[in-house]
Amino acid sequence: MSQLDRSLIAGLPLFRTAKPEDLDRVLSSARSLRVAKDTTIFEEEAEGHSFFLLLDGHVRVVKTTPGGDQVIVRYISAGELIGIAHAMGRTTYPASAVAAVDCVVLAWPSAMWPEFMAQIPGFGETTYQTVGSRLQDVQARLVEMSTEQVEQRVARVVLRLAEQNGRKTGEGVEIDFPISRQDIAEMTGTTLHTVSRLLAAWEAKGLVKSGRQRVTVVEAGRLQSLAEGRAAST
Amino acid sequence: MSQLDRSLIAGLPLFRTAKPEDLDRVLSSARSLRVAKDTTIFEEEAEGHSFFLLLDGHVRVVKTTPGGDQVIVRYISAGELIGIAHAMGRTTYPASAVAAVDCVVLAWPSAMWPEFMAQIPGFGETTYQTVGSRLQDVQARLVEMSTEQVEQRVARVVLRLAEQNGRKTGEGVEIDFPISRQDIAEMTGTTLHTVSRLLAAWEAKGLVKSGRQRVTVVEAGRLQSLAEGRAAST
């Protein structure tokens, strides 16, 4: 296995306070993987033998119910860790991770987790803050699911995805990975039909542009109004 | 302030691996408070100056939306920490904590958090596992909110509360703190009216007994069937 280059991970917040020799050690024990679009990186309930760092691409984290319904718990973007169940004292993955586009990930055996925690300055603190902010985030979504109408929830999700994973285009901010109506439905607890109707209505009002697995936010402000429950003017 | 007795906290998982002198140090810096039923321990968004250990009683953790709707995020029972936002790198509390019954809590200034983490063996690991399991839990609820009908969600919540905070009585397992229809509604994203109708229907079928701020699970098995979406027989 050829040694990976330090520059791959040097800029990440996760390793902000790590020393160069730490980076080398981290990299020397890493496996680097290419993951094709729609490939599963790890499966819910499976033994959590490895943890991963997403170097490039986007990954969706999905839970499946006994009834076969899927729910997208969150999207992960480059620079974030995945499969860190181990950090929380679990031995199995609580959800599946699927590449939303072709991805590059680094993988380490879970057995190395304690070593990372102990030896990389700032690693523990950063990851725990990550877990904490994910908790905040999921709690916020729970509140939204409990109190808001479908239109507001969909508006919020579209806005959040555009903010966090947006790419400016001539027309507005486009979500920079393929996302279907079904995906949005699975993030908002509704059906692809309803999402389709909403996007069509918004497009007619000029709030968004959308196509096959593609959504562009044109008027973020008015969409924000919708998300907050104030009926959008016009 | 009189020194608190070690036995107050010696049995807790949180201090399982702490040494007796650690316990004394922890206690000597603690304030002990009695909190009357329905009193707020800390308010969402407020500056997180303290963290708390619930010694006795039950606390509900509540988030309020801009629109004024409340959502009960979880119940905390004796032995658990609350207000540990600080651990996750936040400076304000993400939710409010309200005493569900008369409670006894210990409080420490948040500034002491790093000291606890560094000096009490096992403290860090245990609390991070707690955060991790809360994340799992909220994620599971998010999935339920997204995919299940109201009746299933209410059944699940009642079962969970009875399991975690149940007290055996002659008739079944009673949730051992006062809980209103409104409270259950705020945990399941529905209205008190619907909860009332469901409990009435279940009571007619002999699955539960309930009264003013009181719920007893009589037939856990059949209620579990409901929670899993299989229509209950009879």
Next chain:
DNA sequence: GCGTCTGTTTGCGCCAGCGCAAATTCGATC
């Protein structure tokens, strides 16, 4: 023991959004 207040029950009408089904369009592939 009496009034009051808070929590609960229940009836009724309505509608947001689901389920089903069919048509359509867009990309990708050969």
Next chain:
DNA sequence: GATCGAATTTGCGCTGGCGCAAACAGACGC
């Protein structure tokens, strides 16, 4: 550029559960 499959759109009917409103019942203070 013809073919095929997946994603999307759209119509239609139905219903779970909400909103409103009013009556009711326990518990608690005086």
